[in-house]
Amino acid sequence: MGNLTGGGSGEPGGQVDDTANPTGSYEGVELNFATSSNYIDAWNDLASQFSEQSGIEVEVTSYAQSEMLTQLLNQFRAQEASFDAFISDVIWTGSFMQPGFAEDLGPYFDSPLANADYDYDDHLTVFAENYGQWNGTRYGLPWYGDVMKLSVRKDVLEEHADAYESEHDESIMPEMFGGYESYAKYNRVAQFMHDQGWDMGLEGQRGWNIVYYYPNRFAAETGEASMLDDDGNSRLDAEGATTALQHYIDQVEWARNPLSTGYTQSRDQFLDGNTWAVEQWGTATAQFIDEWGWEEGVRVSLTPGGYPNLGGWGVLLNTYSNQEVKDAAFLFAQWATSKEMDKYAFTEHGVTPTRRSSFTDEIKEEYPQARYQDPEENPGIEQLSLRPRNPSYQELGDTMQVQISDALSGNTGAAETMQSIHDEWESIMSENE
Known part of the structure; x- marks a missing residue:
């Protein structure tokens, strides 16, 4: 679990033995994921599937939407956090990123942990910039592209x-x-x-x-x-x-x-x-x-x-967690926001996609609201108003x-x-x- 007094150390992906299967080097690692209670069913499902596939144990903890930001920030400021990765509302991102509570993901994408098929640029730019970036640094991965x-x-x-x-x-x-x-x-x-x-x-x-x-x-x-x-x-x-x-x-x-x-x-x-x-x-x-x-x-x-x-969420890592756990948390975040799972979360849990590739003809036919979110059909979806x-x-x-x-x-x-x-x-x- 994240512990500010212990701090993180080492380089991302430093213990990967097989670059073709980086998750195999983290089998048995346990991490805690924090979510708003609004999305507990979706994240319990994702965590269960990932744990079964990877051997990395993900425990999900939920917080009431109205209390989540305060409780997470209080844990950071008290120098003891019970979570290793978490979702952040778009308007909370600066509260976690500016003080350095969220981990810089740049080194992870340059490490053996990076999935070559992830395709970060497949996320709509407005989601990528607002859910996961601060002053040009990438701290989070987009999840749930909600728009009024x-x-x-x-x-x-x-x-x-x-x-x-x-x-x-x-x-x-x-x-x-x-x-x-x-x-x-x-x-x-x-x-x-x-x-x-x-x-x-x-x-x-x-x-x-x-x-x-x-x-x-x-x-x-x-x-x-x-x-x-x-x-x-x-x-x-x-x-x-x-x-x-x-x-x-x-x-x-x-x-x-x-x-x-x-x-x-x-x-x-x-x-x-x-x-x-x-x-x-x-x-x-x-x-x-x-x-x-x-x-x-x-x-x-x-x-x-x-x-x-613009509404929506991003997935961030606790920068003070142990490096091994942060590596495992990055693997989970990358998997949960991948092309496959972006589609899955929408069709199974109503989580609006953040990726262009999710708006297939099949999905739009079954879920017509996806047509509104598809920048090919609705270019205006990439021009949004932003709260501070x-x-x-x-x-x-x-x-x-x-x-x-x-x-x-x-x-x-x-x-x-x-x-x-x-x-x-x-x-x-x-x-x-």
Whole structure:
């Protein structure tokens, strides 16, 4: 197990006897893998298969999603970690990578441990960079390429298509995959549909869902994927940032109970047939397709303006574990994120692929949501909006969700709110330089 006082030593792959079968040199090694409880079934399955094939014993420990980051960081800071490898949410990556808690994987890919067939470049670049890289160093391997989506009731919109086109001289339907060209267009449709008795889904409940929803709008209006520049300065004073919030505020009038709606509520509203549209993640979207039918009742597209928010995970190693255990953990991580297992995790556990090669015709026919994720069919999937993923992300996110919540409630205006958040972000980033 990882132990900061013991430290790691040696070179990756130093004990490999047979380069054609590096796992054979680690038979009997035991390691602990930490996962969010949301993915315990998938990782128990992967660990069991890998242990059976390799002889390396993998024990999986789960943490509640809301507590995992804090508990793992506390173990690192206390100089004693009970895990040797772990998954990290995209917005946690800087918290593990910047302080040096995660292992640099560069030497592993230059060692006998590297699988020649792994093909790291097969991972979509946006996943590879955000799930596993920090300042040009590769610390993690992509796993679960989750991206927000706009789902609309295609069947419902078709009923109102002629009336809308007559009134607005434009189509009511978002393009397949491409979506609505802007939030201004989406809002015109939302207002029209509200007048026809249909609410939109909107997550305006105070909480981190706001920090997922605003970046879609910010990027669509500013053309900037990230709300921080490369030097860590806030872009929230950029032209378009206030307009982005105003779009969000305007949507409150046309949404179903927005100020008390978070992830679960917006999902269930759509499933129950109470809303015509909602921005949601992959797991919920799969349920929508099962309920209403792909391109029958539901159309799935990029969020308006074409910058859906990036979610997802990467697999990292504890840099302080014993070198032998780190070697075994790398072999496990490499295997679990390989081409074969990327497909397997999707078809068996709904874990959205991170690899281009996973989007085969067979998989897309059986699981049509994969068509949205396939960059060949939907090139926009590689242009995403990004939340801050540096170690200050919790402070930044808390400031944003509290103040935008006040704006959605009508307590403050868009311009005042964005200026205040910008000023606080600048202060937070300067204090943590």
